[in-house]
Amino acid sequence: MKIKKRKDTGKWGYQHYFRGKSYRSFAWNTRDEAQKAAEDFLGKLRREVNHLSGSSTSFTDAVNEFLKDSVRIGKSENRLKGLYSNFKRFLIPFFEDKRIKDITHIDIDAFIDSQLKRDITKKTIHHYVTDLNALLNWALKQEIIDVNPMMKVVRKRIRPERIIKKGFTLQQIKLCEACLDGEELYFFRFLLFTGARLTEALSACWEDVDYEKREIILRGTKTEGSLRTIEICNSLYDALKGLETYRMDSPYIFHHSDGRRILRRDKLFMKIEKETGIKITAKDLRDVFASTITMGSENNLPDIKTVSELLGHTNIVTTQKYLFSLKQNKMKAMSVLDDVFGTKISPETCPENEKDLEKSLSPCNHWWRCRESDPGHYGYEPYALTI
Numbered sequence: 001m002k003i004k005k006r007k008d009t010g011k012w013g014y015q016h017y018f019r020g021k022s023y024r025s026f027a028w029n030t031r032d033e034a035q036k037a038a039e040d041f042l043g044k045l046r047r048e049v050n051h052l053s054g055s056s057t058s059f060t061d062a063v064n065e066f067l068k069d070s071v072r073i074g075k076s077e078n079r080l081k082g083l084y085s086n087f088k089r090f091l092i093p094f095f096e097d098k099r100i101k102d103i104t105h106i107d108i109d110a111f112i113d114s115q116l117k118r119d120i121t122k123k124t125i126h127h128y129v130t131d132l133n134a135l136l137n138w139a140l141k142q143e144i145i146d147v148n149p150m151m152k153v154v155r156k157r158i159r160p161e162r163i164i165k166k167g168f169t170l171q172q173i174k175l176c177e178a179c180l181d182g183e184e185l186y187f188f189r190f191l192l193f194t195g196a197r198l199t200e201a202l203s204a205c206w207e208d209v210d211y212e213k214r215e216i217i218l219r220g221t222k223t224e225g226s227l228r229t230i231e232i233c234n235s236l237y238d239a240l241k242g243l244e245t246y247r248m249d250s251p252y253i254f255h256h257s258d259g260r261r262i263l264r265r266d267k268l269f270m271k272i273e274k275e276t277g278i279k280i281t282a283k284d285l286r287d288v289f290a291s292t293i294t295m296g297s298e299n300n301l302p303d304i305k306t307v308s309e310l311l312g313h314t315n316i317v318t319t320q321k322y323l324f325s326l327k328q329n330k331m332k333a334m335s336v337l338d339d340v341f342g343t344k345i346s347p348e349t350c351p352e353n354e355k356d357l358e359k360s361l362s363p364c365n366h367w368w369r370c371r372e373s374d375p376g377h378y379g380y381e382p383y384a385l386t387i
Contacts, residue, residue, distance in 0.1 A: 001014055001015070001038055001042065002015045002016070003031060003035055003038060005026075009026065011027055011028060012026065012029065012031050012033065012034035013026025013027060013034050014034055014038035014041065016041070016042070016045075023041065023045075025041075057100050057101065057144055058096075058099055059092065059095040059098050059099065059100050060092055060096055062100040062139055063091070063092060065142075066134075066138050066139075067080070067084065067087075082127075083131055083134075086127065086128055086131045087131065087135075090115070090128055091111075091132055094111050095111070100136075100144060101144065101145050101146075104149050105151075105153045108149060108150060111128075111132075112125060115128060121160070121161075122158045122159065122161060123160035123161075126159065126160050129158060132150070133148070133150045136148045136149065167287070168280065168284060172278055173288065175276050176188065176272050176278055177189070178276075179272060179275040179276055180271075180272070182246075183243065185242075186240075186246075187201070187265065188268070188285070189235065190236070190239055190240075190253075191285040191286070192285050192289060193233055193235050193236035193239065193289070194216070194218065194236060194289070195285075195286050195293075195310060196218050196220075196286070197220060197286065197312075198282040199220070200218045200219065200220045201254065202254055202261060202262050202263065202265070203261065204216070204218065204219075204252070204253045205219075205251045205252055205253065206253055207251065209232075209253075211232075211237075214231055215229050215231055215232060216229070216230050216236075217229050217230075218230055220312050226312040227312070228310070286311070289310075289311075290307055290310075293307050293310065304316060304320070
């Protein structure tokens with residue numbers, strides 16, 4: 001675009017050629033005013049072009065552009081793999097015959113209905129819908145669509161169910177270790193004493209281990225705080241020294257016989273379940289690491305912020321989800337009730353006799369209470385509405 005001044009009128013303006021058509025306007029007294037007007041014009045022209053192109057953009061083409069833009073803005077490799085997999089296997093086969101502009105909340109509800117018929121968890125479906133919403137938000141930002149149809153979708157029915165996980169005792173951990181030996185045992189202890197995610201442990205390299213400073217670097221990619229330094233405790237030090245005997249010409253701590261990085265360790269946990277009956281995963285060992293440190297000992301009681309940093313979390317709320325197995329602390333907290341209310345209250349010390357108590361709880365004084373004459377009524381409507 002050219003910004004110039006007309007000699008005959010002395011006015012500043014712009015001239016722009018696009019798709020064989022010339023756009024020009026000269027109506028400003030200064031160059032800065034003409035420059036700003038030119039930028040506004042280009043923005044308007046770009047919106048019109050995007051609107052016209054968006055009307056014919058297929059769902060598949062929109063996904064491809066969305067993934068390219070995700071790479072450009074620097075989304076993690078794991079996140080990109082997840083997006084690619086979910087779109088290719090589930091979302092594109094369902095929406096491939098539609099233009100992205102034609103997708104409505106009814107279509108999204110139909111997709112959810114089709115996924116609910118499959119033998120998968122609500123959490124999995126929630127991930128699919130979250131990725132679809134990310135695509136639609138991107139299309140809205142790019143002005144390919146005018147409104148996000150996800151706004152009209154009720155996602156309560158696919159809300160992940162909250163599961164209270166059962167923690168593992170020290171005896172169970174020892175039992176799991178008893179059926180392992182060699183490199184498998186050291187890998188189990190590496191997870192237990194670092195709290196590393198499975199991919200972080202399998203990606204660990206010897207160059208990240210510093211015996212002098214007693215530190216090891218865990219190079220995670222899931223969150224911004226995943227890249228972190230873990231102090232090496234005595235138990236982890238012994239495990240690393242044991243792994244030195246299996247060290248080969250490979251940069252990875254855990255590797256195949258040819259030096260390649262190990263990608264999965266399913267057989268190890270299947271072996272534990274077969275021999276002990278205990279179903280445990282790498283994620284469970286991360287939970288044990290978090291809950292054990294938070295529980296503390298007589299000599300040391302770390303704060304939750306320290307635990308969050310050790311786990312590589314950017315949000316303490318995420319850390320709190322791991323602390324499900326602090327049974328001892330919960331029992332101590334609940335014992336306060338016994339300390340306060342453990343002694344029975346005698347009739348002499350009761351501030352009100354039974355009749356006064358019954359009178360104070362009558363519907364006339366507390367209209368929100370349930371009527372004793374109507375045992376089937378469990379609402380909290382006003383008393384006048386229950387007569």
